[in-house]
Amino acid sequence: MAAERIEPAAGAIAERLTRVRDRIADASARTGRDPAAVRLVVVTKDVDVRRAAEALAAGATDLGENRAQEFTAKIDALAGEAPQPRWHFIGTLQRNKVKAVVGAANLIHSVDSISLGRAVAARAHELGIAQDVLLEVNVSGEASKHGLETHATADALGSLAGEPGLRIRGLMTIAPAGAASVARRAFADLRDLRDELRGTLGGAELDELSMGMTSDFEEAIEEGATIVRVGTAIFGARVEVRGR
Numbered sequence: 079m080a081a082e083r084i085e086p087a088a089g090a091i092a093e094r095l096t097r098v099r100d101r102i103a104d105a106s107a108r109t110g111r112d113p114a115a116v117r118l119v120v121v122t123k124d125v126d127v128r129r130a131a132e133a134l135a136a137g138a139t140d141l142g143e144n145r146a147q148e149f150t151a152k153i154d155a156l157a158g159e160a161p162q163p164r165w166h167f168i169g170t171l172q173r174n175k176v177k178a179v180v181g182a183a184n185l186i187h188s189v190d191s192i193s194l195g196r197a198v199a200a201r202a203h204e205l206g207i208a209q210d211v212l213l214e215v216n217v218s219g220e221a222s223k224h225g226l227e228t229h230a231t232a233d234a235l236g237s238l239a240g241e242p243g244l245r246i247r248g249l250m251t252i253a254p255a256g257a258a259s260v261a262r263r264a265f266a267d268l269r270d271l272r273d274e275l276r277g278t279l280g281g282a283e284l285d286e287l288s289m290g291m292t293s294d295f296e297e298a299i300e301e302g303a304t305i306v307r308v309g310t311a312i313f314g315a316r317v318e319v320r321g322r
Contacts, residue, residue, distance in 0.1 A: 091129060092136035094312045095120070102306070105299040116299055119166050121291075121309030123148065127155040129313060134159050142187075142307055144169030146178050153182055168250075168288075168307055170224050173197055181205045187250040187288050187307075190214040190224045195238040202243030209243060212250040212288050217267045223252060228271060232278055239280020248272060248286025248304070253294055261294040265301035 098118065106113040119142040122130045130141065130152060141156075141163045143149035149167055156163070167183040171194060179186060180201040189195045189211045202209035213234060216225030226234050231249070238244055251268045253261035268289055275281040288305040290298025295306040 091132045091312060095133060095136050095138060098308055098311050101296055102299060105296040109300050111299070115304060117305045119168065119288075119305055119307045120312055121168065121307050122152060122313075123169075123309060125309070125313050127152065131156060131159055133312065134163060138163065140164045140166060140184075142166035142168040142309075146172070146175035150178050150182065166307075171198075176201050180209050181207055184210065185247065185286075186211045187305075188212070188214045188224070189238075189246075190216075190226060192234050192237045195234065195244060196241060199238070199241035199244035205243075207243065208245045210245050210247050212248050212286060213238075213246060214250045215268060215271065217251050217264050217271070218254045220254060225251065228267070231271060232275060235275055235278065235280050246280065246284070248284045248288065249275075250288035250305075252291070253289065253298075255293075258294065258297050262297045262301060265289050265294075265298045265303065269302040 102116050102118060103113040106116060117140055119140045120133050120138040121142045123144045134156070143152060153165060164184040165182060166185050166187060167179050168187045171179060171186065171188050173194065176197045180198055186198065186209065189198060195211070198209055198211060213231060214225040215228060215231050216223045217228055235246065238246060249268055249272050251264060253264040269287060272284050272287055276284050286304050287302055288307065289303045290306040292308050292310040295308055298306055
């Protein structure tokens, strides 16, 4: 049976976090942007609580998780930390996990269908809150990726914009693996789509672009990302471990 563990990163977590911030600042400077306009979400998927707490102690303000069970467990485990982080749910959200995530996440990055958006809205309405979300868009059209098709995003926005309890803040995508130029094209396409949608019903508040991970966050910033999701550059790579 295969499992995963984290291959420790070279240098302390605080040092690695500083390096990532420096790279964010450099990428911002190359396009005349203010680094403060880019939010760093430190991805703690498969990272133990001690190391996640170390990242918080080093100044991380936003933590992101991919799986609902690990998401809720980390929130509980880090409840005593001060200051509390902003929590981001960045993975595929299954319908049966909506109840656990809505209200606990400051921002859900992965609303990838109208039906999921309505389920999130219904749960938020029950709780009497407005849940901030991003629409996930599969701009590359890869069959292996989740997300709305680019041409269907406007219809999804129009369908969900009036849902009580739902506040659509922007768009998210995951770029194809490979050359930096390919990732850059995907990021530019998402930015252009966001700019088009801003003039449509429900599009006025589309301020956020969540795009870019360890391998491509600098290209994402240069193409307009307001949120980047970085884990490996801070904690180290995940490696497969073979068990019996």
